Amino acid sequence: MTESELRLKSVQYRKTILKIIHHAGSGHTGGSLSCVDILNVLYNRVMNVSPETFGDPNRDRYVQSKGHSVEALYTVLADRGFFPLEDLDTLCHYQSHYIGHPTRHVNGIEQNTGALGHGLSVAVGMALAGKLDERPYRVYTLLGDGELTEGSSWEASMTAAHYKLDNLIVIVDRNGLQITGPTEKVVALEPVADKFAAFGYAVRECNGNDPCELVNLFDQVPFEVGKPNLILAHTTKGLGVSFIENTVKWHHKVPTQDELARALEELDGAEEALKVVPL
Amino acid sequence: MSKANLDIFAETVLELAQQDRDVLVVTSDSRGSGKLTSFGETLPAQIVEVGIAEQNLVGIAAGLASTGKKVFAVSPACFLTARSLEQIKNDVAYSDQRVKVIGISAGVSYGALGSTHHSLHDFAALRAINNIDVVAPADNFETRETIKAAIRHPRPLYIRFGKKAMPDLPRLNDTFEIGKARVLKSGTDVTFIATGETAAPAVMASEVLEKEGLACSVISMHTVKPLDKDCLLDVARQAQVLITVEEHSVYGGLGEACAAVLLRAGITLPFEIVGIPDEYTVTGSQGEIFAHYGISAEGLAQTARKLLRVGSRV
Numbered sequence: 001m002t003e004s005e006l007r008l009k010s011v012q013y014r015k016t017i018l019k020i021i022h023h024a025g026s027g028h029t030g031g032s033l034s035c036v037d038i039l040n041v042l043y044n045r046v047m048n049v050s051p052e053t054f055g056d057p058n059r060d061r062y063v064q065s066k067g068h069s070v071e072a073l074y075t076v077l078a079d080r081g082f083f084p085l086e087d088l089d090t091l092c093h094y095q096s097h098y099i100g101h102p103t104r105h106v107n108g109i110e111q112n113t114g115a116l117g118h119g120l121s122v123a124v125g126m127a128l129a130g131k132l133d134e135r136p137y138r139v140y141t142l143l144g145d146g147e148l149t150e151g152s153s154w155e156a157s158m159t160a161a162h163y164k165l166d167n168l169i170v171i172v173d174r175n176g177l178q179i180t181g182p183t184e185k186v187v188a189l190e191p192v193a194d195k196f197a198a199f200g201y202a203v204r205e206c207n208g209n210d211p212c213e214l215v216n217l218f219d220q221v222p223f224e225v226g227k228p229n230l231i232l233a234h235t236t237k238g239l240g241v242s243f244i245e246n247t248v249k250w251h252h253k254v255p256t257q258d259e260l261a262r263a264l265e266e267l268d269g270a271e272e273a274l275k276v277v278p279l
Numbered sequence: 280m281s282k283a284n285l286d287i288f289a290e291t292v293l294e295l296a297q298q299d300r301d302v303l304v305v306t307s308d309s310r311g312s313g314k315l316t317s318f319g320e321t322l323p324a325q326i327v328e329v330g331i332a333e334q335n336l337v338g339i340a341a342g343l344a345s346t347g348k349k350v351f352a353v354s355p356a357c358f359l360t361a362r363s364l365e366q367i368k369n370d371v372a373y374s375d376q377r378v379k380v381i382g383i384s385a386g387v388s389y390g391a392l393g394s395t396h397h398s399l400h401d402f403a404a405l406r407a408i409n410n411i412d413v414v415a416p417a418d419n420f421e422t423r424e425t426i427k428a429a430i431r432h433p434r435p436l437y438i439r440f441g442k443k444a445m446p447d448l449p450r451l452n453d454t455f456e457i458g459k460a461r462v463l464k465s466g467t468d469v470t471f472i473a474t475g476e477t478a479a480p481a482v483m484a485s486e487v488l489e490k491e492g493l494a495c496s497v498i499s500m501h502t503v504k505p506l507d508k509d510c511l512l513d514v515a516r517q518a519q520v521l522i523t524v525e526e527h528s529v530y531g532g533l534g535e536a537c538a539a540v541l542l543r544a545g546i547t548l549p550f551e552i553v554g555i556p557d558e559y560t561v562t563g564s565q566g567e568i569f570a571h572y573g574i575s576a577e578g579l580a581q582t583a584r585k586l587l588r589v590g591s592r593v
Contacts (some may be wrong), residue, residue: 025556042360057346057347058318061345062343103373103374104374104375106565110345111341111345111370111374111376112369112373112374113343113369114369115365115369117334118338118340118365118369118370121334121335121337121338121341121342121370122338122339122340122341122342122345122364122370123342124335124339124342125339125340125341125342125343125344125345126342126343126345127342128327128339128343128344129343129345129346129348131341132303132324133346136547137545151334152332152335152338152366153333155329155332155334155335155337156335157332158330158332158341159329159332159339162330191354198287257592
């Protein structure tokens with residue numbers, strides 16, 4: 001997929017995310033909108049995985065440690081054909097497999113997540129198995145910035161460096177906000193890049209909402225042979241809708257009918273602009 | 280006296296790993312306490328060390344298992360089932376990653392080291408978690424069979440044992456299956472249902488009582504979950520008194536599991552749960568702690584006499 005097509009996809013995905021959260025009456029709006037460009041690039045450009053190859057032992061793997069942003073993941077997986085988009089009409093409904101955090105009941109999902117600080121260890125295990133068996137796959141995991149206060153993330157980081165897992169790509173969705181407020185006011189995380197570097201990662205930073213920058217970085221993996229890769233993806237929580245962007249309450253606020261209409265209007269405008277002037 | 284169940288675990292997992300390169304052990308600075316030093320020297324590519332990081336141990340084990348590896352995650356039961364309980368619940372059980380979670384030096388094996396090192400909660404905690412089975416083998420035979428069966432077990436599994444040499448227990452036959460209790464001996468006056476390393480004192484108690492003319496059953500309920508209800512109900516229907524024995528809190532373990540099954544089936548009989556009471560656990564070796572709380576030949580015999588109301592016989 002070209003970079004202009006990726007940009008268009010990102011806008012379309014944002015519309016779907018808002019629609020399914022509104023329909024479900026539940027969801028994590030801000031975080032899904034901040035990480036969706038990362039998922040878009042991973043599934044449409046970077047990762048060697050598809051519905052047809054999901055059982056292939058050499059497939060690339062993705063673990064979403066920030067499981068609460070599952071609406072972005074469902075949206076991208078549906079678009080990639082892992083399941084029909086209409087299935088998401090049941091999101092969070094009684095007896096639906098499409099619950100508010102990823103589970104392996106849903107085609108395309110590798111690991112159940114939702115409790116924070118778990119995904120990185122699991123991804124380390126997957127990457128280690130790839131090294132042991134000399135398989136070519138890579139393992140991608142997406143962490144929220146707020147979850148970096150979970151100590152288990154750092155346990156896993158030490159192991160990733162010790163075993164020289166350069167087939168592991170950790171992406172931090174650095175949107176700067178968590179449920180209580182700005183991360184730096186809750187418990188300061190900075191300097192995030194230096195911390196990961198000190199733990200043995202090859203660290204790169206980019207605008208995590210810019211598909212071009214993301215593609216450029218992913219193309220450079222491994223950043224350094226023998227080191228796990230860390231992409232500090234600077235993002236805007238709620239990106240794409242003016243009244244949702246960078247607003248703490250939209251961490252898990254569900255758009256009303258009126259808010260949905262206004263948001264879709266903004267995104268329709270962005271979509272039309274991209275169609276008129278392809279980048 | 281045979282070997283410690285821990286030694287049998289280490290021997291068996293090495294044999295399995297030599298036959299199958301997908302068998303891995305993952306340790307948290309626990310290869311020495313897990314008797315896995317020899318494993319590490321023999322098969323260095325099949326041991327993964329994560330350092331003192333039990334949460335990470337279980338998460339990594341889940342990730343390895345997701346690729347088809349047959350993973351034994353080995354750490355002292357006290358840490359493994361408390362500090363990393365959420366990883367067992369989510370990364371292993373909920374995610375259906377078929378890790379073999381191995382709790383070494385379980386119960387009060389680390390007796391004198393204090394409650395930080397005791398696992399008297401693990402049955403209760405894991406019984407309440409969906410999609411993980413719980414096994415506490417009694418002797419060397421059961422340990423070897425449990426580890427062999429673990430490789431092909433269709434669900435996540437928790438196995439716990441101690442580090443003290445265990446006697447070989449009576450064996451009516453050589454069959455073993457996870458989820459199927461073993462009848463070590465049959466008699467209808469007193470029935471002991473024991474799990475793990477308390478089966479040995481239960482057998483010794485039965486020998487004391489048999490000298491007093493009482494016929495005893497001893498059931499090794501090695502699988503605490505899923506409980507072998509058929510066996511339990513079968514022996515309970517014939518028993519005069521029934522005593523459960525476990526190296527675990529009296530809350531939430533084998534005893535309460537059995538009581539629930541019996542009551543639901545409408546079976547009432549003189550019944551006692553012998554385990555570690557809800558108190559600051561006494562200091563001592565595993566044997567001393569067992570004796571203190573009546574998990575001994577004489578202690579269990581006394582409990583039986585009390586239930587039979589024949590205490591005056593002695």
